[in-house]
Amino acid sequence: MKKTILIALFFCLFMASHSQTPEIEKLNQQIENNFRTNPDSTKIYLIRLLRYSSKLHDTVVGKTYSNIGIQYNKLAVPDSAEFYMKKALEYTEEYPLSHARMYINLAINYRIGSRYDESLEAAENAIIWYKKADNKEGVGIAYGEMASNYNYMMDSSKALKYLKKAIAILTEVGNKRDLYIVKQKLANLYYNNADYAFARDLYEEILPVFAKNKGTNYYVTLLSYADCLIKLEENYKAAEEALKEVESGFRAMNHKEYMWIGVGNLAQVYRATGKTQKAQEAFQNAYEGLYQLDSPRFMELSVKYLDFLNSQKQYANALNVIDRVKATAKSSRLKMNADNEIAFLKQAVSTYSQEGMVENSLQSFERMDFLNDSLNTVINQEKSMELQEAYQNDLQREKNLVLTKNNELLVENNSTKDKMLMLSIASFMLILIIGFFLFRSNRNKLNLQRELVASLENSQKVLKEKNTLESELHLEQERTLANKEKELVQVSLEMSDVQNRILDLIENRENPESSELFVTKLTELLGQNNYWKYFKGKFVEVHPIFASQLSQMFPTLSDSEVAFCCMLKLQLSTQEIASLMGISPDQVESKKTNLRRKIGMEDNILAFEKLIDHLE
Structure with missing residues (x-):
């Protein structure tokens, strides 16, 4: 199978190379020269290349559309990137390996835009097509992309699960390049779990490898490495040098979003080292830059900028930032999650208090209480969903066992179909056995349902007892507080x-x-x-x-x-x-x-x- 695919691909490439005109060769050279550093020019050359699509193989046309999407991604225009990447899928459906790669690019685009569910779906489609192409290496890469999504979703257990799968596959096939990329994702996992020292050590192992080809992966890793140094408060000088290189690198690549993220982190270094004026300028530039790009990172940067403005007693500027954040939060792309909003409200309360805006301060306090209660509710719902998923998995596993045994019986029946008498006996036995297994399956299913009902009833009983104890404890605390207040007043x-x-x-x-x-x-x-x-x-x-x-x-x-x-x-x-x-x-x-x-x-x-x- 692999030999057939390789021969077919070689033939397609051979035919494509001999059908290229000088104009196509010139455009390919221009694309190669500008691909890493100038997305605007690269995009134009790629669009021109599509004029010759009738002379190009479908996989080449599909890759061209996908590359246009990548350039729009660098320019922080995710909607256009999505359009061209989906267009690429139309040309590669008959070519599993190329089709899988187009899905991976689409998954990355969704992840950058914080559309994690859609990114996971695209990565799962990539795995399906990689398996059709019998490409184990691609499956490992797709697992790594799924881990990145769970990393951003702060689901460490699932991220670690897919990282282990990716590392095992890429180690087996000997793909060192993508193995280092997966190790970078593992470092990101430790970073998200605040294990900055271990993350820093992994970044230091990876960076020299990525430095051989200073592309997006190198600068993104360098950005995370510098942030570890800031969090550890151990080497601000190295963090400053790394972030300046990040800014310069992404500026040369015209990757504006990551460039402004780097500038925002550089502002934190300046603030920590007492360079207040430089910190002010860097925060302001990053804040305006991410706002103009309509970036999902705008909210996170705004909270850091607000904290800085409050520390400098620049409350008028802080109020302007608060007003803009509230206005932009109505956008679905810039909508704050609960954690970001709580951090924002804390800074807003500080600003309102200093400006004597008591009503605004009280409203912010009440909103924070509501969000904290909502987060607790979500946690309880997630626990309930885990119980349901566990039951459904057990039930499906039981069904699979029955189906497996039924298939074994069917195979055995097919091997004796030439003897009518034996076929009749086997059919009769098969019916009896199927009936037996169906009976056992239904009985097991009923037992599982009973166990689940008992478990849920027990959980409800425990929950009720817990609520009763908490209520009693709350009443006792109120009585104790009232007694203490009464005693305090009386004695005083x-x-x-x-x-x-x-x-x-x-x-x-x-x-x-x-x-x-x-x-x-x-x-x-x-x-x-x-x-x-x-x-x-x-x-x-x-x-x-x-x-x-x-x-x-x-x-x-x-x-x-x-x-x-x-x-x-x-x-x-x-x-x-x-x-x-x-x-x-x-x-x-x-x-x-x-x-x-x-x-x-x-x-x-x-x-x-x-x-x-x-x-x-």
Whole structure:
């Protein structure tokens, strides 16, 4: 079979080479000269080559369409890339090996555009056609592409599964070039799982091999390697040099998306090394560049840029970035996933708080809570789906066993078809055996269904018990918190009352002259017991993050104003606060008014009370 395919391909290439005109040869040379460095020119030459499609073999026409798609991919125009790559499939369907390669190119295009389900489907089609062509090497390459998709989808277990398959096949066939590419994907897997040291070591092993032919793989690997160095915070100088080479390389290739990603990472290096002005310029250029390209990486870069702007107190610029991100998030291509949106909202809350935009800040807090709850729901749904898939796999396995045995019986029956009597006996036996296996299959299926129902009932019971325990625990925590708050208020007020009563006795004492020394010592003793500090210390035990959240949202508040908010959090009355602080009720109301004015809620008492109650 392999010899037949090789002879056919050789014949096609021989005929194609002898039918080429000087114009075709010239275009092929121009395409070869510009393919790596100038996608705009290459695209034009490839389109011109299609004018001679009647003189070219179908596989050559298909490859030409696919190459046009690759150039559009470099230019960050994924829709056009998809159109030409699908066009390529129309010309290669009768040639399994070429058809499989066209599917691989389409899968890569989908993956770059974050269309992972479609990319996986294209890779699976490639495997089907590689197997038709009896090309084991291609199957290994396709497994590697599937692993890349699962890598981007953060499904490490499936990514590792397909990487192992790819490495085994490529090692067996001795394809060192693609083996290193798969090792690069393995390094990406470790990178995605935050094992940056191991990923760095793998990148260092791969880079010298890719450096022999400085193409896209080399610069993409160098980009990931530099990011590992940034994450490890161990060698910013090497990271800066690598990223400058990445920017230069992709700029020469006119691969704009990866170029701006490199610039964005370079901005992080500048920020970490104190080169603030350079970091500002690099962030701004990468931010604008990815926005113009309508790149899916725009959202991720925007979060990093927002973090930088907030750290530099450039809140006006940060608000502009927030507005643009919200506007572009409506696009299906730029829509944020839950993790990106949570990171974005954290930065937005910081910006809104500094600008006194309390309502916007509260809305962002509520959206973050909703997203966190949604993520927990999705995790529970995924666990349920895993149970269903496990049951379906077991059921299908049982069916396959029955079918396999039925096939064996049919083969045996065919071998004795020349003897009518034996055929009748064999047919009768076959019916009995089939009936037996069908009966056993149905019985096993029924047992499996019963086991599944029992398992699901048990899971529901466990889940119900867990929910009950969690509810009881939550109620107990609320009761404990309420008791602690009550104890805190009661003890603090009692201690404050004792202090006030002692001061009253001192003020109204008889014989002031004879008791002066006693009064002095008693006053010093009272001064050494700061009941206000005792109150603050106990309050932190009950609400450990309230004060830090409040200070983060309103950094201009003094310690005494934050402490005053702590008493408001406990919903103490004006009289109780006055007693605890040793001031009059009018002074307490005055403090509330001044506090609302300072945080921009002077006339909005309800919003102020909602803010104090919302914070933990």
